[in-house]
Amino acid sequence: MCQVEFEMACAAIKQLKGPVSDQEKLLVYSYYKQATQGDCNIPAPPATDLKAKAKWEAWNENKGMSKMDAMRIYIAKVEELKKNEAG
Structure with missing residues (x-):
């Protein structure tokens, strides 16, 4: 893995053109952030900012995961989404 x-x-x-669920978007986002920045290092946003709160929670759930593991999972998830799009 590189x-x-x-x-x-x-x-x-x-480049994906097909629909991607919000849950899948959050997963991909969380692994991207973990792979590029490591553990969540920002304070939780206010509960009234639903989108930011969901993104923060998704990233924070990966706490302790190595950047390499997050990269591997991110790549696998993108491949899965590409396959689903191709049908």
């Missing part, structure tokens, strides 16, 4: 594959997956996700 940085190049991760970067290719990052580019590929932007």
Whole structure:
């Protein structure tokens, strides 16, 4: 597993045209953040900001996961989404 594959997956996700559920978007986001920044290092947003709160919670659930593991999962999830789009 290498940085190049991760970067290719990052580019590929932007090319998806099919519908992606909000839950899948949150998962992909959380693994991207964990892979690029590590453990969530920002305070929780206010509960009234539902979108920011959901993103924070998704990322924070990955606490303790290594950046390499997050990259692997991110790449696998993007591949899964690409397969689903292809039908």
